Structure formats: structure tokens, C-alpha cells
Amino acid sequence: MSLQNILTNWSQYRKGHEQGGFHDYEHMWGMAVDLNKCIGCNACSVACYAENNLGIVGKDRFEKGQGMHWMRIERYWDEPNLAPGVSEEFPSRGASFLPMMCQQCNAATCEPVCPVAATYHTPDGLNAQVYNRCIGSRYCSNNCPYRLRYFNFYSYYDWSWPEPLNMQLNPDLSVRDKGVMEKCTFCVQRIRVAKDTARREDRKVADGDVYPACVQTCPTDALVFGDMLDPESSVTKLWKAHQVELGKTKQHKDNEELRGYRIFEGLNTDPCVMYLERVREVEV
Amino acid sequence: MSGNDINRRNFLKVMGWGGAGVALSGCDMPTTVTLEEGKETVVSYIMPEEYVIPGQGVYFASTCQQCSAGCGVHGRVREGRVLKLEGNTESPINTGKLCQMGQSGVQAHYNPDRIQKPMLRKGGALVEVTWEEAAAALADKTGKDSSLNGGRAAWLTGTVSGHQSVLLQAHLEALGSSRHYTHEVINNAVATQVNQDMFGEVQPTYHVTKAKVVLSFGADLVGTSMSPVHFSREHTKFRSAPRGVLIQVEPKMTLTGGNADLWIAAKPGSEGVLAMGIANELLAKHGLSGDALPGGLRDSIASYNTDKVVEITGVAKTKIVEVAKVLAERSPSLVLTGASTEAHEHGYQSVAAAMMLNVILGNIGKTITSSGEFPFPQLTAKRGDMKGLLAFAEHADKGEIDVAFFYGVNPVYTAPKFLNLEQKLDKIPFKVVLTQFYDETANRADLVLPLASALEDWGTHVPGYLPEDKIISMQQPLMEKLYKETHGLGDVLLSLLKMRKPEEYEGFADYYAFLREAFAAIPSDHKGGVGDEKFWMQALQFGVIPVNVAERSIKPTPIEADLPALKEDISYPFYLVPSAHLGLWDGRHANLPWLQEAPDQISKVVWGSWVEMHPKTAARLGVENGEFVRVESMQGSIEAPLYTHRGIHPNAVAVPLGQGHEEYGRYAKGRGVNPLKILNPVTDEKTGEPALYGTRVQVAKAPFDEKQKMVRFGGSETQVGRKLVASITADVFNRTEGA
Structure with missing residues (x-):
């Protein structure tokens, strides 16, 4: 996009996703995260390590921010200021936990900056990373506002999977080596199996045919996953119930009290992950 | 099995079904669908080699052994290797879900530091x-x-x-x-004793989902208390509209505390007094009946007027009043205790005071019911x-x-x-x-x-905490043993028995043979009308054997709590909180790299030990985040980096369990400190259980140690004004989603 082009079409700048396009997609995988249910236990994250061959980087490299947690739980201490008079001495309303995985943005900021098209959008609405193409420029990671891309600064293989730990590696996907960017895929290998099975059985992929590892293990059902193009899927219903829509730069809600929101909505990245607000009783 | 001389009763006892009185019901007939038809993926291990389908994962049911909660697992096996564990949807303990310790079971199995030879x-x-x-x-x-x-x-x-x-x-x-x-180390010994004395059984069933308010004195329900995944499942239902209120009282924020609607830091050891104060409010101001309580106890409660309780516990008067009010208004409720209340010199008394609230509030029979008479007492958990x-x-x-x-x-x-x-x-x-x-x-x-790993071994398990649906959980090998010269616990026990009583046990080739015979020995009226073979196959396929228990009811006998005054200690002013978290547990998981690299849920520290302290306390001592402090009791001292946050009482110093191993493999050895080492020899006076939370310590700044420095996940402790975790009130939530 040249500067001239940007200036001429300023009103449409980073609003391209409003023009639609994804409606022609085969699937549009999406998620909903209920922060009223999430307890911050971290089961999702370890399930992801197990499923997706995530490397262990060790203490020193973790300190430098190299941890490979495609799915991570942020924990914030600030009070949500729900009620006046909440004690400043203690966090009386507990902590605020936030599971963060790739938001699979429809207007992903990571995609257009890749010099080799290693990151691109699939016809499933996924923000995919082609490891073979990646040359490690790290532009994508620099451009991700959610900090959800993870770079292999080193070969973590020896430390992560000394024999026989390597026998645990999931053969459905590769082990990434030094110089490659990696990220959450919504467990694309599982999606592929579900699609293949459905095709063999001459039917559509049904809601519940496929769960990413994090969703499958979540002890509190805080994570809901499914096809946003399937009007009957639980994730579609949840988005609808909370009046959050894909392909909008500004959400319209009849009822302002509905809990749905997307993180950094204002950046117009059009994420496929909706969050539902955390809830606290303030009568006590 | 040799020996016709063994009579039937003795035979049942040898097989573990001694004391059987009630029917053990079988499952429904499974629909047998072969793998080739590609529909049924849960199959028993008895299938020959043909179960291996190149390129396709096959699932086998077993039982998680990462803690004693007994969650059911499905192991994904491909080409003879187990790759991943999922929750078993058939198990009433975890209904298809697993925690991070369960997920890490494969790392205990494939651990590079396993012993391979005697x-x-x-x-x-x-x-x-x-x-x-x-x-x-x-x-x-x-x-x-x-x-x-x-x-x-x-x-x-x-x-x-x-x-x-x-x-x-x-x-x-x-x-x-x-x-x-x-x-x-992580146990409920004091609480189970109070349960026994008050309710007549060690572990009643707690119905979190039926409660409108849960008042927890340190019970880390969704974490380390009884059955983490089970209570996480309950938590979800409890928090759905109309939404239940969780009030947590504890010296250091646990994972459950992090999810509380109201988190209260009472002075360590004063939890029982707080319970008495709430009881007093309920009886005096809200007109609840104390008729079920003995007269002495009523007098005792009356002596804990709110002002006195404020002075002892340090909890604001408004909070005591509000907690009593919400308990009185929203019935039924559920009051529970955890380690931070139980593990003091007067732990038994504090737990008795807390559980007495359930009697006043009329929760017995509603949110606390009897777990019934498990028909096979030989099999139940020896805690x-x-x-x-x-x-x-x-x-x-x-x-x-x-x-x-x-x-x-x-x-x-x-x-x-x-x-x-x-x-x-x-x-x-x-x-x-x-x-x-x-x-x-x-x-x-x-x-x-x-030993063979949990994923290579046979076994049956009765979970320590059983929900309403009672089960025996099956453990079966998910793959061939990695090392020939390892053996399962059952096999070792059989070998030992053969050395003492060959005539009785020589007939069992291995533990598998024993289990087969044990299953055949269940009286046929306990098999749900299916034959031996089918019963066995069902157990393997579903991973759980439902058990019918005789119902019982609870008639509570409240105990007169005798709460001593808290002692001050000028030279050791702080209480040591040897906190446990879902992860390294009591240290047994310190050799699993996934759990070492998984941040602690509250402090977000990885790969090491830390000391938690209130920022006020740290400021007074002149130490800052990341600096090292020495925590010293009369028994010795440990040094670790400091993490300050407000989720801890200013009189408490928390050091997590799990690190400080001198052996235990490459991932654990030489990392961090073990707070158990510096515990004082104090015990709960009534039960004799060591008071893990009763140790007094002093704290001073210590020299920085590069090797043991603190590494934490994440940069920001706050949202810096961005809408990351937005919150609303339960009132709004119930209005919009309470339909």
C-alpha cells in the first residue's frame, strides 16, 4: 500500500475486513473465552505443550522472554474497580486471569509484513505459519499487538526432549528448529483429521468434532471452540448472544451489559477470539 | 488359584472384596464397534497387535497417578507409543478434563532420569x-x-x-x-478427624453446586485441596447464573483465593476465632437458631462479640458483618477448611469452629451429605x-x-x-x-x-474424594514397558508375597492374573448381569466401575471449640506459610520440565523458589522484589528471592513447596529451597498432626545469588488501563444471563 493509496482511501484504512470475504470461506474457526469460568489453573497451557511439541527453554532463556507458551495465562493484580471502598491493602476481589492464545485475526497485522509470505490466511480463517518458508525476520512478531508469536532463537531440542522424552513428540506436526517463528494454530492437525473424517463420511464437520488441546482439557469449560460459519455451533451462538460480530470495526450492542468483547478491538485486527467479562459479587 | 482349602469369605478378602454388602453395578453393554469401522476409538488393551493402525491415535482408558484424586484418563496411543493424556469422559471425578499435573503424566513416563535397573x-x-x-x-x-x-x-x-x-x-x-x-505432605488429616467426630465419617460429600455461598477457610478447592479437577468442574456450575458467591479466608492467596469474590486475610491462626465471630453475628443479629449446639458452645460463641473478633483476627468489622449477612440471606451455603486453617497448634479447634457454622446455617443434609457406605472397605484410600x-x-x-x-x-x-x-x-x-x-x-x-511408570502398570483405585457417583477407577498399561527391568507395584507385591506365602500366591503368574481373578471373584450379583469376560472388558473400556453405596444420613454432633489466645513471638514475628500449588505439588513433580516451566498461578515464577511477602512488610524490612531474603526459624534458614504482592497477610511469609531437591534428576536437582526443612516441631494438639503452618520465622535481607535468581513470566502486573480483563458485577451478570 503506497502512501498515496493510504491517504486517498484513508476512511478505509485497516477496515478492509468490513468488506467481508470470509463468508466464502469453508470454515471460520473461532473461540470464546469466559473469564467468569476461567480460574487461571494453566491446564490449557500444558496441554498445548503436550499436543504441539512446544520446546522447554529453561530458566535463563525464559528470563529473556523466549518461553514457547503458545497458550499462556496472564495474571493482573489491578482491581477492576467494581465497587467503591475496596481495600487497597489487599486484592479483595482476587486476581484477574487472562488466557491468551493467537487471536487468529482476520485483519492480521502479522501477515502483510512477512517478506516471504510464511504467514498467511487459510481458507479456514486461520492465521497460519509455514515453517519451511520462514526465514526468521521476526517482522510478524514485532507487529503482533498481542505478543503471541514465538521465535526459536536456539535449537531447544536437546534440552526439551532428551531420550526417551522424544518418544512423546506428536508425529502430526513438526518440531521447529532454530530461526523459525511459531504460534498457536488452533491445533490445525486436529482440524485436519476432523475434516478428513467428515469428508470420508460424506458429511460436514459437526460442532464438537474437533477441539484444540486447550479446549479439550479446560477443567472449567471456560474455552469454547467451533466454526463461526456454522449457525448452530455453540461458539456462533455465544458470539451472537453477546452481540459481538466478526468483520466489524465497531460493535453495536442493544444491551450494553452483555459481556462479550474482543481484546484491542480498536486496533481493527478483527480477532476470532471473543472474551466474556469476568464477574465478581460486590454485595460482600 | 490353588487351594480349595480357602473358604469363600477368605477368598473374597484375598481378592479385595471383603466386607461386600451392596451391589456393584456394571455399566451398560458397550456397543462393540471395531476399529476398522473407524467409529469407536476407546478399546480395551486386550486387543492384539492389530489395534495399531498406522497414523491413527487409539485411546485407552486408565487412571491418572499424578495425585491421589484418581481422575480418569484416555491415553492417546499411536504406533505403540503413548503421546498424550486426555480426561476420561466416563469418570465422574473429572468428566473428560485434566489439570496441568495430569497433562504432564507423559513426562513422568518418558522421563530421562528414570531408574532402569535394580x-x-x-x-x-x-x-x-x-x-x-x-x-x-x-x-x-x-x-x-x-x-x-x-x-x-x-x-x-x-x-x-x-x-x-x-x-x-x-x-x-x-x-x-x-x-x-x-x-x-498435602493432606486433610485434621479436617477428616473433625469430620469423623462431628459427622461420623471422614469424608462427606460436599455439594458446591448446590450452595449459594461458599465460605472457605483456606480450602484450595480448585487447587490442592481434595480433587482439583472435580472441584474445578463444580466451580463452573457454581459460578453460572444465578451465580454463587465465594469468600476465601487465608493468609496467602491460593488459586481458589485468586478467584474469590471476597478475599480476606485474617491473622494466621485466627481463622477459628473469625468463624466464632461469624457464628455470633448469625445467632445474635440474624436470629438463626443455635438449638442444635450444646449450651457450652452457645456461651462460648456469645463471648466472641464482633469487636473482640476484630481485635484478634485483624479483619475489618464491616467485612465480618457482611459475611454473616450474606450467609444468613443466601441459604444453603457451604463452609470448608483447608491447610492454612488446619495446620496450626489449635487446628482441630479452628476446623471445628468453622464446620460448626454448617450446623447453624442448616447446611447438613443439603450441601454436606453422607458419602454412604462404600461396599468394599478394603479398597478405599488409606490416606x-x-x-x-x-x-x-x-x-x-x-x-x-x-x-x-x-x-x-x-x-x-x-x-x-x-x-x-x-x-x-x-x-x-x-x-x-x-x-x-x-x-x-x-x-x-x-x-x-x-518401578514401571503409571502408564505401564495395572491397578485399581478408589479416589480419596468421591463425588456423588461412586466408582472404582481402572488403571491399565497404555504401552509396553520402556525398560524391561522395571516392574509394577502389584507385581513387586506379589513377588514379596510369594516369598512369604507361596502356597497361597504361587498360582498368580503376575498382577494382571491376580486382577483378572479378583474381577471374576466379584459375586455375580455385583456384575450388572454380565459375564466375567464382559465385566472385565467393560472395566477396561470405560475405565471406571460404578459402585452403588448404601445411603446414610448425617446427624452432626457439634464440637466445643476451645480456641487459645494467639501467642506473640518477638524474635520470630512472622508465620511461615509453606504453600502448595497445582504444579510441583509436594515436590514430586519437580522433575517434570513442563511443570517447572509452567508459571506459578499467583506469583508467575518459573524454575525456582521464591518468598512471598506483603509490600508493606517488605518496605519495613528494606527489601525489594527480586532481592534475596533469609527466612529463619529456630530449626534453620533458607534463602530465596522475594516476590511482593498484596495477596498475603503482612504477618505471613510464604515459601512454596516443591523445590530444593538434592537428588531427583536433571530438572529438579539443586534448584531452589525446601521450606519443609525449617519447620518447627509444633503439632496440632488434638490430632498430633504436625502443624505445617505453625512455624514462626524472622526475615532479613540476604546476598544476591545469581544461580537462584527469580525468573517470572510476563512483564506487567497491571493492565495499564487497557481493556484486557474487564469485569462486571454479579448483579448485572444474573440479570442478563440468569434466564
């Missing part, structure tokens, strides 16, 4: 030997022709249940010994505690133990320094350690027997 102490050093040589040593020391006085043999184990427990008891019986000591270790150490010290077997415990790591355990162990001439890993206890063994 080791025998020769000339002072442990050397690898063949299993035959190990067996010969065992027969020589413990067989029926040995000089062993069987009554001087002992087992020290963690929580055990199911048929492994049956064989273990049989082994003790064959020896003529009653010395089974059970030991767990471990700290006092089991104390008794073991004392008897070892007196020279009463000649042979000791260790399983599921690492006492050299978990024993406080004051116990002087190493010295006492030296008085046991022959120590046999059954373990997967070379831990601190194995290091002092005379014989180390390498």
Missing part, C-alpha cells in the same frame, strides 16, 4: 544388579526362611487404594506386621498424613524396624530437619525403596527397585 548397596555404594539378584536379596532378608521377625517389617507409603492396597495389607499380614505408615511419618521416624529411632519398604513417598526430602530422619533411617538395617526415580530416599536405600 540397585543394591554393596560395600557402601549402590550398584546396578539384575532383578534376579535383587529378588535373591529380598528373599534373603524378608522371605519366609529368612531370620526376619515379620513384626519388625514396615511399609511407609503415600496414599494407596484399590487392589494394590489389598496386596500391601496381605504382605503385612504375611509378615505378621501391622506397621503400615502412610505419609502425605497419608504427616504424623504417619513422625510415627515411622520414632519407631525407626527406637530400633523397632528391621526392614522398611518405601513406596510413593520421598521422606528424606519431605521430612523437616527437626525429625533428624537420615540418622533414624540408619537404624533400619534393610531399606527397600520402590521408585521410578533416583530421589533423596533412594539415595539412602539398601535396595532400590525400579
Whole structure:
């Protein structure tokens, strides 16, 4: 996009996703995260390590921010200021936990900056990373506002999977080596199996045919996953119930009290992950 | 099985079904669909090699062994390797879900630091030997022709249940010994004693989902308390509209505390007084009836007027009033306790005071019901505690133990320094350690027997906490053993039994054969009308065996709590909180790299130890985040980096359990500190259980140690004004989603 082009079409700048396009997609995988249910236990994250061959980087490299947690739980201490008079001495309303995985943005900021098209959008609405193409420029990671891309600064293989730990590696996907960017895929290998099975059985992929590892293990059902193009899927219903829509730069809600929101909505990245607000009783 | 001379009753006992009174119902008939048809992926392990479908994962049901909650798992097996564990949807414990410790079960199985061969102490050093040589040593020391006085043999184990427990008891019986000591650091020993005295059973069923308010005195429900995944499932229903209120009282924020609607930091040890104060409010201001309470207890409650309680607990008056109000207005509720209330010198009294609230609030029969009469008492969990270790150490010290077997415990790591355990162990001439890993206890063994992993072994388990639906959970191998010279616990026990009672146990080729026979031995009216083979296949396919229990009701007998005044200690002004978290647990998971790299849920520290302190306290002591502090009790000191946050009482200093291993493999060894080491010898006066939260410490700045520095996940402690985690009130939530 040249500067001239940007200036001429300023009103449409980073609003391209409003023009639609994804409606022609085969699937549009999406998620909903209920922060009223999430307890911050971290089961999702370890399930992801197990499923997706995530490397262990060790203490020193973790300190430098190299941890490979495609799915991570942020924990914030600030009070949500729900009620006046909440004690400043203690966090009386507990902590605020936030599971963060790739938001699979429809207007992903990571995609257009890749010099080799290693990151691109699939016809499933996924923000995919082609490891073979990646040359490690790290532009994508620099451009991700959610900090959800993870770079292999080193070969973590020896430390992560000394024999026989390597026998645990999931053969459905590769082990990434030094110089490659990696990220959450919504467990694309599982999606592929579900699609293949459905095709063999001459039917559509049904809601519940496929769960990413994090969703499958979540002890509190805080994570809901499914096809946003399937009007009957639980994730579609949840988005609808909370009046959050894909392909909008500004959400319209009849009822302002509905809990749905997307993180950094204002950046117009059009994420496929909706969050539902955390809830606290303030009568006590 | 040989021996027609064994009568039926004895036979049932040998097989673990002794005391059977009530029907054990089978499952529905499974629809048998072959794998080739590609529909059914849960199959029993009895299938021959053809179950291996190249490129396709096949799922087998088993039981998670990462803690004693007994969650059902489905292991994904591909080309003969287990790749991943998922929750078993059939299990009422975890209904298809797993926690991060469960997910890490594969790392315990494939751990690079597993012991692969038996080791025998020769000339002072442990050397690898063949299993035959190990067996010969065992027969020589413990067989029926040995000089062993069987009554001087002992087992020290963690929580055990199911048929492994049956064989273990049989082994003790064959020896003529009653010395089974059970030991767990994370336990509910004090609470179960109060339950026994107050409700007539150690572990009633708690219905979190039926409660409108849960008042938890330190019970880490979704974390380390009883059954993490089960109560996380309950939490979700509890928090759906109309939404329940969770009030958590504890000295240091647990994972459950992090999810509380109201988190209260009471002065450590004053939880019982707070409970009495709330009781007083309920009786005096809200007109609740105290008729069910003995007169002395009513008088005692009346003496805890709110102002006095404020003074003792340090909790604001408004909060006490509000908590009482919400409990009175929203019924039924549920009051529970956890380690931070139980593990004090007067822990029993505090728990009694807290549980008494359930009587006043009319929760008995509603949110607390009897768990019924489990028909197979031989199989139920033998719960471990700290006092089991104390008794073991004392008897070892007196020279009463000649042979000791260790399983599921690492006492050299978990024993406080004051116990002087190493010295006492030296008085046991022959120590046999059954373990997967070379831990601190194995290091002092005379014989180390390498165990098969939980994913390679057979077993049956009765979870320590059973929800409404009662089960026995099946454990079956998910793959071939990685190392030929490792054996399952059941097989080792059978070998030991054959050395004592060959006539009775020679007929069982292995533990699998024993289990098959045990399953065939369930009286047919317990099999739900299916034949032996089908019953067995169903157990393997579903992973759980539903059990019908005789119903019981609870008639509570409230206990008069006698709460002593809290003692001040000028030289050791702080309470040490040896906190546990879902992850490294009591240290047994410190060798799993996924859990080392998984941030602690509250502090977000990875790969090491830390000390938690309130920022006010830290400021007073002149120490800052990341700097090192020395935490010193009368028994010794530990040094670790400081993490300050407000989720801790200013009088408390928390050091997490789990690190500080001197052995235990490459991921655990030489990392962090073990707070158990500096515990003072204080015990709960009533039960004798060591008071883990009763140690007083002083804190001072210590020199920085690059190797043990604190590494944390994440940068920002706050949202810096961005809408990351937005919150609304329960009022709005119930209005919009309460339909």
C-alpha cells in the first residue's frame, strides 16, 4: 500500500475486513473465552505443550522472554474497580486471569509484513505459519499487538526432549528448529483429521468434532471452540448472544451489559477470539 | 488359584472384596464397534497387535497417578507409543478434563532420569544388579526362611487404594506386621478427624453446586485441596447464573483465593476465632437458631462479640458483618477448611469452629451429605498424613524396624530437619525403596527397585474424594514397558508375597492374573448381569466401575471449640506459610520440565523458589522484589528471592513447596529451597498432626545469588488501563444471563 493509496482511501484504512470475504470461506474457526469460568489453573497451557511439541527453554532463556507458551495465562493484580471502598491493602476481589492464545485475526497485522509470505490466511480463517518458508525476520512478531508469536532463537531440542522424552513428540506436526517463528494454530492437525473424517463420511464437520488441546482439557469449560460459519455451533451462538460480530470495526450492542468483547478491538485486527467479562459479587 | 482349602469369605478378602454388602453395578453393554469401522476409538488393551493402525491415535482408558484424586484418563496411543493424556469422559471425578499435573503424566513416563535397573548397596555404594539378584536379596532378608521377625517389617507409603492396597495389607499380614505408615505432605488429616467426630465419617460429600455461598477457610478447592479437577468442574456450575458467591479466608492467596469474590486475610491462626465471630453475628443479629449446639458452645460463641473478633483476627468489622449477612440471606451455603486453617497448634479447634457454622446455617443434609457406605472397605484410600511419618521416624529411632519398604513417598526430602530422619533411617538395617526415580530416599536405600511408570502398570483405585457417583477407577498399561527391568507395584507385591506365602500366591503368574481373578471373584450379583469376560472388558473400556453405596444420613454432633489466645513471638514475628500449588505439588513433580516451566498461578515464577511477602512488610524490612531474603526459624534458614504482592497477610511469609531437591534428576536437582526443612516441631494438639503452618520465622535481607535468581513470566502486573480483563458485577451478570 503506497502512501498515496493510504491517504486517498484513508476512511478505509485497516477496515478492509468490513468488506467481508470470509463468508466464502469453508470454515471460520473461532473461540470464546469466559473469564467468569476461567480460574487461571494453566491446564490449557500444558496441554498445548503436550499436543504441539512446544520446546522447554529453561530458566535463563525464559528470563529473556523466549518461553514457547503458545497458550499462556496472564495474571493482573489491578482491581477492576467494581465497587467503591475496596481495600487497597489487599486484592479483595482476587486476581484477574487472562488466557491468551493467537487471536487468529482476520485483519492480521502479522501477515502483510512477512517478506516471504510464511504467514498467511487459510481458507479456514486461520492465521497460519509455514515453517519451511520462514526465514526468521521476526517482522510478524514485532507487529503482533498481542505478543503471541514465538521465535526459536536456539535449537531447544536437546534440552526439551532428551531420550526417551522424544518418544512423546506428536508425529502430526513438526518440531521447529532454530530461526523459525511459531504460534498457536488452533491445533490445525486436529482440524485436519476432523475434516478428513467428515469428508470420508460424506458429511460436514459437526460442532464438537474437533477441539484444540486447550479446549479439550479446560477443567472449567471456560474455552469454547467451533466454526463461526456454522449457525448452530455453540461458539456462533455465544458470539451472537453477546452481540459481538466478526468483520466489524465497531460493535453495536442493544444491551450494553452483555459481556462479550474482543481484546484491542480498536486496533481493527478483527480477532476470532471473543472474551466474556469476568464477574465478581460486590454485595460482600 | 490353588487351594480349595480357602473358604469363600477368605477368598473374597484375598481378592479385595471383603466386607461386600451392596451391589456393584456394571455399566451398560458397550456397543462393540471395531476399529476398522473407524467409529469407536476407546478399546480395551486386550486387543492384539492389530489395534495399531498406522497414523491413527487409539485411546485407552486408565487412571491418572499424578495425585491421589484418581481422575480418569484416555491415553492417546499411536504406533505403540503413548503421546498424550486426555480426561476420561466416563469418570465422574473429572468428566473428560485434566489439570496441568495430569497433562504432564507423559513426562513422568518418558522421563530421562528414570531408574532402569535394580540397585543394591554393596560395600557402601549402590550398584546396578539384575532383578534376579535383587529378588535373591529380598528373599534373603524378608522371605519366609529368612531370620526376619515379620513384626519388625514396615511399609511407609503415600496414599494407596484399590487392589494394590489389598496386596500391601496381605504382605503385612504375611509378615505378621501391622506397621503400615502412610505419609502425605498435602493432606486433610485434621479436617477428616473433625469430620469423623462431628459427622461420623471422614469424608462427606460436599455439594458446591448446590450452595449459594461458599465460605472457605483456606480450602484450595480448585487447587490442592481434595480433587482439583472435580472441584474445578463444580466451580463452573457454581459460578453460572444465578451465580454463587465465594469468600476465601487465608493468609496467602491460593488459586481458589485468586478467584474469590471476597478475599480476606485474617491473622494466621485466627481463622477459628473469625468463624466464632461469624457464628455470633448469625445467632445474635440474624436470629438463626443455635438449638442444635450444646449450651457450652452457645456461651462460648456469645463471648466472641464482633469487636473482640476484630481485635484478634485483624479483619475489618464491616467485612465480618457482611459475611454473616450474606450467609444468613443466601441459604444453603457451604463452609470448608483447608491447610492454612488446619495446620496450626489449635487446628482441630479452628476446623471445628468453622464446620460448626454448617450446623447453624442448616447446611447438613443439603450441601454436606453422607458419602454412604462404600461396599468394599478394603479398597478405599488409606490416606497419608504427616504424623504417619513422625510415627515411622520414632519407631525407626527406637530400633523397632528391621526392614522398611518405601513406596510413593520421598521422606528424606519431605521430612523437616527437626525429625533428624537420615540418622533414624540408619537404624533400619534393610531399606527397600520402590521408585521410578533416583530421589533423596533412594539415595539412602539398601535396595532400590525400579518401578514401571503409571502408564505401564495395572491397578485399581478408589479416589480419596468421591463425588456423588461412586466408582472404582481402572488403571491399565497404555504401552509396553520402556525398560524391561522395571516392574509394577502389584507385581513387586506379589513377588514379596510369594516369598512369604507361596502356597497361597504361587498360582498368580503376575498382577494382571491376580486382577483378572479378583474381577471374576466379584459375586455375580455385583456384575450388572454380565459375564466375567464382559465385566472385565467393560472395566477396561470405560475405565471406571460404578459402585452403588448404601445411603446414610448425617446427624452432626457439634464440637466445643476451645480456641487459645494467639501467642506473640518477638524474635520470630512472622508465620511461615509453606504453600502448595497445582504444579510441583509436594515436590514430586519437580522433575517434570513442563511443570517447572509452567508459571506459578499467583506469583508467575518459573524454575525456582521464591518468598512471598506483603509490600508493606517488605518496605519495613528494606527489601525489594527480586532481592534475596533469609527466612529463619529456630530449626534453620533458607534463602530465596522475594516476590511482593498484596495477596498475603503482612504477618505471613510464604515459601512454596516443591523445590530444593538434592537428588531427583536433571530438572529438579539443586534448584531452589525446601521450606519443609525449617519447620518447627509444633503439632496440632488434638490430632498430633504436625502443624505445617505453625512455624514462626524472622526475615532479613540476604546476598544476591545469581544461580537462584527469580525468573517470572510476563512483564506487567497491571493492565495499564487497557481493556484486557474487564469485569462486571454479579448483579448485572444474573440479570442478563440468569434466564
